[in-house]
Amino acid sequence: MILWTTLIGGFFSSLVKWGSEVNMPPRMPGEISPPGANIDAWLGWLGFNQHSLDYVYQGNSVLGAVTLYHWLFSFVFAFVYVWGSVYWPKIRLWYGAFYGILITVVMHGLLIPMFGFRNPA
Template identity: 30%
Template sequence: MAIKGLFVRTDPQRRRYGVALLVGVLSGIISAFVKWGAEVPLPPRTFSGGRDEFNPPYIFLRDYLGIDPTQTVYTFSEHIINPVMVTHIIFSLVFAIGYCVVAEIFPKVKLWQGILAGLIVTVAVHGIFCPALNLTPPLTQLPFDEYASEILGHIFWFWIIEIMRRDLRN
């Protein structure tokens, strides 16, 4: 398939943007939990250099939004929870809604049940944007463990978004 084939558009009469938005919200919330679950057996940060303590969402909140994540903790089931994870839900919502809307226009974004989109997001976010914003070191300075965790996590993340999009839209 040529690159040109990736940008084939659906018939505008078949597009359902309202459904895409609703499905994007639902799949964004649920897929955030899938992404977190992937990080349990494969933690995305190493302990060396404080990478586990100061992860990209923490640094983003602190340096770009002026929110001190250490001051915004809450307790649930006797566990102290740092709501930095809220940024993951927000990111998940943004990407899921964006994916579902783009899928209405460009059906090829759904290649490999969304896995291709997950890989593209991995490269764009962790390979370009995070280093450019100084949220992470350049990819050349990260251990393989972080790549493996993020790649697998993004594959599962977008796969569940696509499964939900496909089933709820149809």
């Protein structure tokens, strides 16, 4: 049950995250993408970089590795929520939306600017 719930929750979470970037891009042109910088730093020695999985979809360039990175994060955070709900069943009562907003605020509002990945403009 934990595995299926994690997969379904992570899937929907990643779609919401990906869909929100279409109309609200997270970065200004020229800004460094935190997932891209991490991919380059962690996997660069293997010849893998943030553009290794790029592809073009309907005339738009899609960063495949960065998308995969975000999807994996969605599944990890979904697992944390589902696992926590096993021990604290009350969080299942509509707190998932609050959890998602909290993760977004912490990651994009606190950690990304704190590590210098956000353009002050």
